Every structure is written in C-alpha cells, then in structure tokens.
Amino acid sequence: MAARKRKFSEDYVKFGFTVIEKDELQLPQCVISMNVLSNDKMRPKRLGRHLKQQHPTLVLKTKEFFSSRAESPKRLRLDKSGSYPTGVPQHLKASFQIAFRNLILSIKN
Numbered sequence: 001m002a003a004r005k006r007k008f009s010e011d012y013v014k015f016g017f018t019v020i021e022k023d024e025l026q027l028p029q030c031v032i033s034m035n036v037l038s039n040d041k042m043r044p045k046r047l048g049r050h051l052k053q054q055h056p057t058l059v060l061k062t063k064e065f066f067s068s069r070a071e072s073p074k075r076l077r078l079d080k081s082g083s084y085p086t087g088v089p090q091h092l093k094a095s096f097q098i099a100f101r102n103l104i105l106s107i108k109n
C-alpha cells in the first residue's frame, strides 16, 4: 500500500515553502534555507514548524515576502531543465567552487 501523496498548496507559501517535483512526487522546499523536506511533511503543521524552528525571525513575514524569495530558485529551475539539485545546497556548491578556484590560483601564483 502506497502512502497517500500530499499535494502542494499555494497557501504553503506563507510558511516559506515552494514546491519541487522528484520521481512524480511533490516535495516542499524552503525558499530560505533551500532545504527539501519529504512528501509526508507537506502539511501546514510541519512546514510551519520548520519556519518557526529554523527561521524564527521570519515567522511574521507575509506570503509576498516568501514568494519574492521563491522567484530566484524558480528561474534557476528553468535553466536546469526542470530538475533541481538535491543533496548539497546550491550555495554550498558555489562556495566549494570558489574555494577550489582560489586554491588553483594560489598554486599558479
């Protein structure tokens, strides 16, 4: 028996979440930390808890604040032809790349 698949609601934006799709499952993604939660966390209680625990200073922010934050990953998603990197957060990948490039430069010099 498969667990019931939870669907993203536009209303969840107020908890700071957008949605990504993976293996035909919708997964909630935090627009602040870019953390991807599992499909069974796709409910107001769990998303609200993430916001409260991880981003307590943003609890009172409006839906508009979060949807403007959500715009940049959406643009990025288009560039990635629908797939979105999971695992290592994008900002970490970027800082690894910068660290690596600085290392190469320092060797050259």
Ligand SMILES: [Zn+2]
Binding pocket: 030, 031, 032, 033, 034, 035, 050, 054, 055
């Ligand atoms: Zn978060």
